[in-house]
Amino acid sequence: MPKGKVYFEEDMCKGCSLCVSFCPQHILYQDKTTINKSGYNIIRVSEPEKCIGCAFCAMMCPDSVIKVEVDK
Amino acid sequence: MPKGKVYFEEDMCKGCSLCVSFCPQHILYQDKTTINKSGYNIIRVSEPEKCIGCAFCAMMCPDSVIKVEVDK
Amino acid sequence: MAKVLMKGNEAIAVAALKGGVDAFFGYPITPQNEIPEYLSKHLLAAGKVFVQAESEVAAINMVYGAAGAGARVMTSSSSPGIALKQEGISYIAGAELPCVIVSVMRGGPGLGGIQPSQADYYQATRGGGNGDYQLIVYAPETIQETIDIMKESFDIADYYRNPVLVLVDGLIGQMMETVDFEKPVKKRFIPAKDYATTGTANHPGRNIVNSLFLDPVELEQHNLQLQKKYQQIKNNETKYEMINMENPEYVIVAYGTMSRICRSAIESLKEEGIEVGMIRPISLWPYPKAAFNEIPSGVKGILCAEMSMGQMLDDVMISDKGRHEIGFYGRVGGMVPEPEEIVDAIKNFKDKVVK
Amino acid sequence: MAKVLMKGNEAIAVAALKGGVDAFFGYPITPQNEIPEYLSKHLLAAGKVFVQAESEVAAINMVYGAAGAGARVMTSSSSPGIALKQEGISYIAGAELPCVIVSVMRGGPGLGGIQPSQADYYQATRGGGNGDYQLIVYAPETIQETIDIMKESFDIADYYRNPVLVLVDGLIGQMMETVDFEKPVKKRFIPAKDYATTGTANHPGRNIVNSLFLDPVELEQHNLQLQKKYQQIKNNETKYEMINMENPEYVIVAYGTMSRICRSAIESLKEEGIEVGMIRPISLWPYPKAAFNEIPSGVKGILCAEMSMGQMLDDVMISDKGRHEIGFYGRVGGMVPEPEEIVDAIKNFKDKVVK
Amino acid sequence: MEVKYQKTKGLTDKKLSYCPGCTHGIVHKLVGETLEELGMIGDAIGVASVGCSVFSYEFFNCDMQQAPHGRACAEATGIKRVRPDNIVFTYQGDGDLASIGIAETIHAANRGENITVIFINNAIYGMTGGQMAPTTLIGQRTTTSQDGRNQVLTGSPIKISEIFSQIDGVAYLERVSVTNPKQLIKAKKAIKKAFTYQKEKRGFTLIEVLSTCPVNWGMTPVDALKWVESNMVPVFPLGVFKDAGEKNV
Amino acid sequence: MEVKYQKTKGLTDKKLSYCPGCTHGIVHKLVGETLEELGMIGDAIGVASVGCSVFSYEFFNCDMQQAPHGRACAEATGIKRVRPDNIVFTYQGDGDLASIGIAETIHAANRGENITVIFINNAIYGMTGGQMAPTTLIGQRTTTSQDGRNQVLTGSPIKISEIFSQIDGVAYLERVSVTNPKQLIKAKKAIKKAFTYQKEKRGFTLIEVLSTCPVNWGMTPVDALKWVESNMVPVFPLGVFKDAGEKNV
Amino acid sequence: MFDHVNIKVAGFGGQGVMMFGQLIAYSAAYEELFGLWFPSYGPETRGGTANCSVIVSKKQINSPVFQSANHLIAFNLPSLQKFHDKMKDGGLILYNSSLIKDQVTSDKAICIGIPINDIATDLGSIQVSNIVMMGAYLELTNLFVESTIEKVLIKYLGEKKAHMLDINMEALRKGREYVLEAGVTYA
Amino acid sequence: MFDHVNIKVAGFGGQGVMMFGQLIAYSAAYEELFGLWFPSYGPETRGGTANCSVIVSKKQINSPVFQSANHLIAFNLPSLQKFHDKMKDGGLILYNSSLIKDQVTSDKAICIGIPINDIATDLGSIQVSNIVMMGAYLELTNLFVESTIEKVLIKYLGEKKAHMLDINMEALRKGREYVLEAGVTYA
Ligand SMILES: Cc1ncc(C[n+]2csc(CCOP(=O)(O)OP(=O)(O)O)c2C)c(N)n1
Ligand SMILES: Cc1ncc(C[n+]2csc(CCOP(=O)(O)OP(=O)(O)O)c2C)c(N)n1
Ligand code: SF4
Ligand code: SF4
Ligand code: SF4
Ligand code: SF4
Ligand code: SF4
């Protein structure tokens, strides 16, 4: 399995959860306790090590919040 | 052959010659010497006895100038 | 229903139903969407007609058709949408058909904005349609007055066979106020619509709805007849209110939401010992020119206040005929002035004078 | 080309080519069809752009796009067609783009007729588009003057980034007169079109053509900037002619074909010993208000003469500020008055006075 | 002797305003005869559009409204919605329907408005003196395509029947011609079917009639009919494009 | 580590104005990426329409014009005719394109205007608060069809791709969705093809994107995507409706 | 010559009414006079009748419309009836006596009938009947020098119809001849 | 009670700002007072923030707009910042202390923070945080009699949301209680 890493530009996130829903590894979740400056709950990675760098999360994110890096 | 008779409401005629052109008996012609009150040359029947009452002339006349009667 | 709290747009819809509307044709646009939304539900439920048209152009022409066929018809829209209806409106006026058009003004020009404005005064009173025609234009200041006018408008339209345009700014459309729907309005005797195209089986002769007169002699006759009607409307349907006009130092002219803001300003000024009167046109066409003849002597100037860069100003100047200095105060683009601004404008009248 | 005989519409097309038009977008309508017909042939032959749009609405929006992209663009139409362009015109004015619009007026309202008229004065000067915007409106009286104005209009439009509307009645469009295309017109320095959308590869930054300002503060600012520009245009581009104004008994105000008819009437009246002057507005917006300050004392009244039921009359009243009695004479629907009618109107001025 | 053919009561006595030999007149007769034969004259409300047929309100012997250019279907919608039991039809040219009025026509069709549209495709703007229409053939000379319609600059003739065949609300759709008595009889059948479907409340019906404009084509009326057959029919094939049959009832 | 995915240079840094989870944002990215990958950013002139995407002139990182409601294709025509070597595209909603703007869109297509249209079909008027669109599904509740869209009164959802497939000037026409990464990749391919065809001057290209409006549909963004798959796709089948291929070159 | 003439030309569509008027206006321009032509377009154009107005003047033309004409050229009876009474004193009414069989009279104008259809038919082309009328008109009024109308005709016909020049010139001549032979004059 | 109050309500979209304002206006109507509500719709609505204005008066309301408010209800920090300075003397600022952690002060108004998110979350529904605020607001101002707001709430929720009435009433109570317990008052 390739290894990936995801970065969130938090203040751009609108908490829509599309990334959460399309992550095949089910490692993203919405943090209901934290809101960004627009008032939305932000997204966190539960088990970063499981990320395969597929970028499905980033592709489905309407607001270009997510950057994905992968090991070569 | 059935026998027909055609009547022209002369002042309504615009001299377009469609009736002339669609008469299968070729018995209609435009009288270049006579104009009606709108300034158009009117149509005359050359050999009335040849009329078969097909009403092609009347059907094709855009201005409803022609009435056709046929023998029962 | 006694007193209820209701949004202006919804109140317009309810009042239209009370005014006997048979059919609504319109196209969505902010800030008037609650009108079609309400009517879509209630007209269809009552077995009447609601059609969301494909565009404002289509909507106004559906109005044309339905009005020609004898129905009580209305449409509603906002600034750019009313612009698109201009050709159709000219046809309806030309064919002498009745209908009610509600125009909820937003900021312009172009796409502009969606906040309240009064910058479509020209559009309503001078039109962009072609030819010499007139709409009857009413500009209420409260939701209550909007309701009363809406109810009466269908009768007025039918009576004169002329479109009536009810002109409000977005604030009246969007705000909620306590209102009473049962206030009685003037009743008129409406003759049968013997001009309506209902099929020759249903009336003598052939009915034709038309605005085309290729023969200039006929077209001129037609225009003269329209003018005669317009004169009659001027005589009968001019509406305005005079406020605090006993002995004012200045007179404000304002309509719609602006006149309410000016009422507050007039109260503040009174407290400071400055008496200011107001002419409040309710009908923008016919314009209450005669009101200007009643301005008491000694008035130092007239302040025209609008949420525009100065459109009614034309009618103020025409009506005043050079008798007073005329000042102007306007805010635009969705900026709604506060009473304090009007107070200041009166206090600094000299700076506001238009050359 | 020295003096040649040419139809007004064709002359407009030729003058547009001389004015440097890059692109024409329009839709057929009588009585202006010779304009697109001529341009379809000659623009394409010159490698420029001619598109017969699917409608007037489409045409004005093609104009919008092409003007935004930096081209010299024009359209032409007639009364109901101009009505349909109102929304687009408001956008173009709002986005501050230059273009030239030719309006050849026919009788209205509605489908009306196809004979000459001046009943679209409101449409041209007050518009039916939404918001506070202005077109620069010129109304020439001869084909020669139409040519000169057409040639200059493209420069004026570019200079102020504002649409120019050239307003003629159908008679000017349809008649033929002897004209001279080489008459020189004023030249202006036109700055580069650094606002044009030509691709970011071709200019610094990103260019955006837009009339939307959802924030009312911004929209108000935008409007104030437009007003500043309009003031500048008022100062620089007001055009009018004073005729026989030494010591007139009456003053006529008339434009376009009507002013020519009045010229003949003035000559006849002179023969009868009645001196009548004329203010001839050439720019209808900005309106030559100042001309009314130059009316000599002793004038008994002002006669506004139009081929309409009285539209410029508003501006006459606004400009005169109540200093004179104002009379009106109008014919409509394609009826073109003869000089004798104007002579009569002056002789019976009292009957013509508007209340 | 008995009368085999005479002027229909579906038309008034007014002299038609069309040029000599223009097929507008023929189609008027077909519509008038249909109204008469189906007993619809008293119930019909027609909508005249802007084009040479602008005066059709003087010719069809029923109640009529005159619509702004292109808006006949919107106007007809307004009428039909408030008078659902009347027979409502429009009569529109190709400039009117296919150019400026295509939005109103498509949406009336898409809503399935229960009206009948008679669409006169003569490949030109007749009324205004012969400008290019969206239906003008490639290479055809008009006053705004003086070297012949150029495909690269202006596209190809628009095919209304083909396009409308894709719209669910359409109940009946046929393209016909009136170039000879045989075609004319077919055309009349189509028009009758359209009005009958309307009576049966099946939805939107449209009959596209390939038509002539001898004056602006610069041909004799007879040659114009031949030109329809040899030049227009290949581009605009005749036939039924949609017949919802019983489905829409 | 290397970057596998990041925000495209085809979009500006401005925060999008769309509601959370609205697919307008996804399609913006696809267009932005296409412009970037094809090296077109500097040549592109986009036309923003009126709808939720009215502000797209703030988001696409190229020159932009904002068009009156429905008139984007007319405006684009004006631009393209005077700047034939630029890349011109419009971005329009279903209210904008299929309702008020259908005439301008059809005629741009029919003229074969060499432009690309991105058509966002979300079966509703988003911007104005959820009124019925011509693409609204039968039974779908909107603020102007509160009991669900009624077929008898309002007709059926209009099928833009099917209709435009009948127009000669169209070079490429595909209906796509963005309901999952796989569909999204397909959608991007379609958009790229359309822009490539434009570059090659093949004519009019249109990509219809089935899209969501979670807010006005009253669904979560995730449910909205599922609704597209289960309710919209059956009515609006995905696929290539026209590919003129080499023919139009 | 005249300082200012108002001319009305009227007839059926197809009789060359507009062309007649335009030829006069072109001739005016050619002789560096002021010329103005305008058509009455309107309901009648499609119905079959047409008319136009022409003004020829030595000075700038003000009003493009006039109440009464100096010259009326009537190609058919309805036109004659329509404009017969709108003449200036000392005017000229020239009419097509092929279609208007009764002698025309007027207390304001000299009335002269020209059988233009017959003359043109004799020439082999009914099309040029308007040019026959032009010949008669110019012979009677001397409005322009001889050569002007020929130059204007050449330009008007253009390359495409250049082959028609001869018959047109012939028609002009026949019109002039008819007037000369009939011995009618108009001051 | 007051003769005339200007109230500004502001917060994120979704916090129930518009509903809060409308409930007050409905209550005014219910008590046969004059009530006026208007939303600020515009660029901010989609961006995430929302605000509305309410006027309650014993007499006919003239100007629908006001420069300064008697009461400001701020559901988040940006709203507080935007309207903080536009208060009348002796005003009341009620703010959401769950999101605005710093103590708010004003030289014109009494400032009271209510941790509405926390209280509502405790109640099991963040949705009713605006009603918690309403409870606090009514307790402080006594704008309407006790029973009014309940009647208005019943009508507002309608049949579809009737099941939500209990939790809303509970939220109202909690809001009131918080104020009472905190011992804050506003004349
Ligand atoms: C809004 C508007 N635009 C343009 C016109 C001018 N106009 C009149 S008829 C016509 C075209 C008619 O062509 P078509 O519909 O094909 O009918 P036809 O005359 O060929 O039968 C046009 C453009 C008009 N009257 N109104
Ligand atoms: C002429 C005109 N009519 C109406 C409007 C109002 N309006 C703005 S957006 C819109 C509909 C947008 O719907 P759609 O195109 O489907 O875009 P979406 O918001 O769904 O993305 C309307 C009707 C307008 N701005 N201008
Ligand atoms: S890159 Fe793939 S695995 Fe990693 S978080 Fe995103 S969707 Fe999940
Ligand atoms: S998809 Fe993007 S905007 Fe939506 S929750 Fe994930 S990161 Fe936030
Ligand atoms: S009825 Fe037939 S045969 Fe008789 S004249 Fe007419 S076309 Fe000829
Ligand atoms: S078809 Fe009719 S109009 Fe034509 S020539 Fe024959 S009778 Fe006359
Ligand atoms: S112009 Fe053409 S379409 Fe119109 S009536 Fe004449 S021939 Fe028929």
Ligand code: SF4
């Ligand atoms: S209203 Fe609908 S379409 Fe518009 S941005 Fe919000 S979710 Fe998207």
Ligand SMILES: [Mg+2]
């Ligand atoms: Mg046609």
Ligand SMILES: [Mg+2]
């Ligand atoms: Mg949409």
